[in-house]
Amino acid sequence: MGAFWRVGVMVLLVGVLVAAQFLRADHWYPLGSLGQYAYPRDPDGDVINTYVMGVTTTGDEVRVGLTPGSAGISRVEFEVQLPEFQADPDLLGDIVEAWQDSHPPHVLTSVTVYENISPMSAGALASEPYDTVVLTWEVP
Amino acid sequence: MTAALALARRVLAWLVPALPRARVAWVRTALAVMAVLDVRYFLNSTGERGATPDLFAPVLVAEWLHLPPVTDGVAQMLFVGVHLGAAAVALGGFTRVPAAVQHAGGLVLGGSYLLWVLWAMSYGYVSHDHMAIVIGMLVLPTAGTSRYGGGPAADSVAGWPLRMIQLFTVLTYLGSVLAKYVFSGGSLLRWATSGTLAWAFIRRPNDVNQLLVQHALLLRAAQWGALLLEIVSPAVFALRGRWLALAIGAFMSFHLATFVLLGIHFLPTVVCWSAFVPWERLPAWWRARRRTAALAPA
Numbered sequence: 066m067g068a069f070w071r072v073g074v075m076v077l078l079v080g081v082l083v084a085a086q087f088l089r090a091d092h093w094y095p096l097g098s099l100g101q102y103a104y105p106r107d108p109d110g111d112v113i114n115t116y117v118m119g120v121t122t123t124g125d126e127v128r129v130g131l132t133p134g135s136a137g138i139s140r141v142e143f144e145v146q147l148p149e150f151q152a153d154p155d156l157l158g159d160i161v162e163a164w165q166d167s168h169p170p171h172v173l174t175s176v177t178v179y180e181n182i183s184p185m186s187a188g189a190l191a192s193e194p195y196d197t198v199v200l201t202w203e204v205p
Numbered sequence: 206m207t208a209a210l211a212l213a214r215r216v217l218a219w220l221v222p223a224l225p226r227a228r229v230a231w232v233r234t235a236l237a238v239m240a241v242l243d244v245r246y247f248l249n250s251t252g253e254r255g256a257t258p259d260l261f262a263p264v265l266v267a268e269w270l271h272l273p274p275v276t277d278g279v280a281q282m283l284f285v286g287v288h289l290g291a292a293a294v295a296l297g298g299f300t301r302v303p304a305a306v307q308h309a310g311g312l313v314l315g316g317s318y319l320l321w322v323l324w325a326m327s328y329g330y331v332s333h334d335h336m337a338i339v340i341g342m343l344v345l346p347t348a349g350t351s352r353y354g355g356g357p358a359a360d361s362v363a364g365w366p367l368r369m370i371q372l373f374t375v376l377t378y379l380g381s382v383l384a385k386y387v388f389s390g391g392s393l394l395r396w397a398t399s400g401t402l403a404w405a406f407i408r409r410p411n412d413v414n415q416l417l418v419q420h421a422l423l424l425r426a427a428q429w430g431a432l433l434l435e436i437v438s439p440a441v442f443a444l445r446g447r448w449l450a451l452a453i454g455a456f457m458s459f460h461l462a463t464f465v466l467l468g469i470h471f472l473p474t475v476v477c478w479s480a481f482v483p484w485e486r487l488p489a490w491w492r493a494r495r496r497t498a499a500l501a502p503a
Contacts, residue, residue: 068221068361071220071365072217075365079376082376086386086387087383089388092263092264092331093264093265094266094323094326094331094335095322095335095336095339097264099381100333100381101332101333101381102405103381105385105388105400106399106400106404107400108400108403112400112407114407133249133254133328134249137254137256137257138257139250141330142330146260159256159257159260160257162256166256185403185404188399188403188424188425189418189420189421189424190403191419194407
């Protein structure tokens with residue numbers, strides 16, 4: 066009898082994994098979409114790298130590193146949630162607080178989100194990357 | 206009728222195979238060591254999420270378990286649980302240690318590690334190298350007692366969790382082919398000729414990949430190579446001995462290349478390849494080696 070439930074569990078889990086691929090169900094982890102680098106990036110498109118700079122109370126411009134250890138969030142997570150930050154920039158407050166906690170004695174007065182843009186052509190880097198500003202948020 | 210029955214038996218014997226019970230002890234310890242390294246150095250973000258509860262975006266299983274955002278205290282408990290569980294699993298493989306130690310260790314390690322990983326994946330980004338190891342942690346305790354020195358004795362209760370780890374290790378690659386097919390709108394050709402590798406290099410620039418990022422032809426060839434390797438991954442089930450070792454070596458080289466080029470180590474999946482390795486032969490080989498050394502003239 067034992068073999069039957071073992072086969073059952075196996076078939077069920079594999080079935081869930083296969084379904085997750087078609088549904089692109091990332092949040093079905095551990096049987097979610099295995100979509101890492103699965104998206105076919107436009108070989109003639111732009112590559113966007115998001116980064117955050119802050120201005121401290123002493124007037125210095127500092128890089129707010131997007132890692133869980135530095136700001137409680139990774140760069141990919143930040144980019145996934147970027148539309149939410151654009152809709153409600155106050156959400157950046159959590160990140161500012163986490164970064165200040167891990168970088169005493171720095172206190173930020175404002176943060177600016179940048180996108181660094183690298184143009185590609187035929188699936189390779191084609192020209193020099195450049196920066197654009199996404200949003201600036203004054204810390205209340 | 207009898208042919209159908211014989212086929213069903215063969216399928217069953219493949220899905221739930223008799224594999225050496227001793228191998229379970231070795232694989233358990235390999236996964237346990239990986240779990241400790243993981244919570245310390247790789248997937249250590251769970252310990253750093255206490256400050257940002259608003260960013261909590263639970264994966265489905267975390268939702269079912271009604272997990273709240275992780276706190277520093279809970280993260281520390283799980284961190285300790287993974288260490289204690291791993292130590293018990295590793296020690297429990299020795300014959301002199303009571304079986305209860307490996308049983309309790311397996312449960313504590315499996316539970317702590319599962320929760321740790323679920324929380325790590327519940328803040329927006331889900332990584333894809335943690336499938337087989339988590340499945341393994343959950344199914345390995347069903348094998349029951351296993352010792353490093355158990356020899357070649359095989360049974361299907363020990364074989365099933367090992368097969369599960371083997372299967373989900375291979376499915377990590379084959380499933381990613383399916384994901385590429387879906388994400389590319391039903392055309393793997395589109396993925397193979399895309400700008401994905403250049404995109405990845407630009408996203409994670411380092412000294413090595415910056416040498417390659419402007420070479421379109423080379424990047425395209427690499428994409429074809431990776432895709433083909435992933436497609437043929439199930440072939441490892443048909444291989445034995447040296448050929449199997451060679452195939453495992455090919456996948457190790459693939460991961461070494463992605464590590465050098467992208468800083469992606471994929472170690473939690475790499476460790477799961479251990480379920481294909483005949484560790485159970487190691488103690489006898491070691492004894493024979495020592496005997497030969499002792500007999501050899503000085």
